[in-house]
Amino acid sequence: LEHEKNILLLESYIRNQADNLTVKQVKSRLENDEAFASLYQELLGIHQGIRLSVLDDKLKILKQYDKRLPASSLKKIESHNTSVRSMGIKKWIGLAASILLLAMAGLWFTNQESTSNGATIFASVIEPLEQDVVSTIRSGNGKETDILLTPEEILIAENKKKAYRLYNAEAFDKALPYFEDLTKLDSDNIHLFYKSFCHLMVGDIDEARQGLYHDYGSEIDSNDLAYARAMLALRESNFDKVRSLLEPLPDNYKRKTLEAIKTL
Amino acid sequence: LDWILYIKSDENKALKEIYTLYRDESVSWLKKQYKLDLEPAKEIFQVSVIILYDNVITGKLVELSSSIKSYLFAICKNKAAEYLRKQGKITCLDNIPMLIDHVIETREHKEEIEIKLDLVNKGMLSLGDPCRSILQLFYYKSMNMESITVLMGYKNVNTTKNLKYKCFVRLQKYINEHKG
Numbered sequence: 043l044e045h046e047k048n049i050l051l052l053e054s055y056i057r058n059q060a061d062n063l064t065v066k067q068v069k070s071r072l073e074n075d076e077a078f079a080s081l082y083q084e085l086l087g088i089h090q091g092i093r094l095s096v097l098d099d100k101l102k103i104l105k106q107y108d109k110r111l112p113a114s115s116l117k118k119i120e121s122h123n124t125s126v127r128s129m130g131i132k133k134w135i136g137l138a139a140s141i142l143l144l145a146m147a148g149l150w151f152t153n154q155e156s157t158s159n160g161a162t163i164f165a166s167v168i169e170p171l172e173q174d175v176v177s178t179i180r181s182g183n184g185k186e187t188d189i190l191l192t193p194e195e196i197l198i199a200e201n202k203k204k205a206y207r208l209y210n211a212e213a214f215d216k217a218l219p220y221f222e223d224l225t226k227l228d229s230d231n232i233h234l235f236y237k238s239f240c241h242l243m244v245g246d247i248d249e250a251r252q253g254l255y256h257d258y259g260s261e262i263d264s265n266d267l268a269y270a271r272a273m274l275a276l277r278e279s280n281f282d283k284v285r286s287l288l289e290p291l292p293d294n295y296k297r298k299t300l301e302a303i304k305t306l
Numbered sequence: 307l308d309w310i311l312y313i314k315s316d317e318n319k320a321l322k323e324i325y326t327l328y329r330d331e332s333v334s335w336l337k338k339q340y341k342l343d344l345e346p347a348k349e350i351f352q353v354s355v356i357i358l359y360d361n362v363i364t365g366k367l368v369e370l371s372s373s374i375k376s377y378l379f380a381i382c383k384n385k386a387a388e389y390l391r392k393q394g395k396i397t398c399l400d401n402i403p404m405l406i407d408h409v410i411e412t413r414e415h416k417e418e419i420e421i422k423l424d425l426v427n428k429g430m431l432s433l434g435d436p437c438r439s440i441l442q443l444f445y446y447k448s449m450n451m452e453s454i455t456v457l458m459g460y461k462n463v464n465t466t467k468n469l470k471y472k473c474f475v476r477l478q479k480y481i482n483e484h485k486g
Binding site: 046049057084087088089090091092093094095096097098099100101103104105107108111199 | 317318321322325326329348352353355356359360364376405406408409410419422423424425426427429430431438441442445446448471474477478481
């Protein structure tokens, strides 16, 4: 009976349901009564353990539920990146194709064997993203306490989501204002890179040049950047420059170019 | 839609809805951002939904200052970072450690507490119903005896009180018998 009484007393204390007098008594006993203090610690542990058991139950429910959901969409995620990447570039390749054929015809790599792997010409350059809080990862400080995003982070995330979705849908002109905003809101220079591509796509060569010749340091892969500049040079019909930019690049860039041309 | 109210009033339905709405997008995002395989990405998402639920029930989250999606993604972000920090320590197919990390609020004697919590969890599993439900309703949902009596369909509050105490003692006994 004493045990039960003590439990009830401690429970009311833990749940903040005890009156002031009871709280005083409990505190006093916790200081002076070792068995009582030990029971208190035990109760606290049981509280936490029961919380864990509830969460564990809920997790099992979700796992069961997950099995009932169509798995096809998750399987698509596995191959998602490749398929999405290929969408945005066809138009570009179409625009540049005739120039490209001329430029490549006499170049050194036309006799190389094609080792097609389904990758596209820009596979390593343009990586469309479909998430909405990318910026928090890039600029995150890793603190576990920062659960909620700041309003600015949310704004960046929303802009990013819209920009990439429009980009993926090849609506480059519509994506441009969002990339424009992103370059102002976020210090990540990847936005400038994407924005410049959009400019290139809509034929705004001066803006594209300005963006693609920004000093990116190590923020953008140097091969990707060189390749992007080569594509710009193609639009400018500056074939010597195309050649000089492509020459030091790995063969896969050249092969991808040829494969893309062949599919047109 | 007031997600917090929805979770409180019809938790399983609300959780399933959140899960369906954001699973694919979250998993895709986790895979890409953290270079994770599909399974760990999915498990991180599942744990994140559970943490969202826990934050609502325990009163840590009373009002959303952003969308539910942003809040959920932020939890995913933290859990993914935590997962990567501990990679090698956590078994991918058992995400209980991630839940334990969430439940434990102190870093002192963490391993000792982890063992205790795991033991209580196992004890709860061994209890079965109605003990399991009564203890969860009382200790986690903070429901009073009257509400539990109505919910469980018992004759009166005294029946519930007696049963609750017996269940507690059974759990205590399990813990004492199984602790190292």
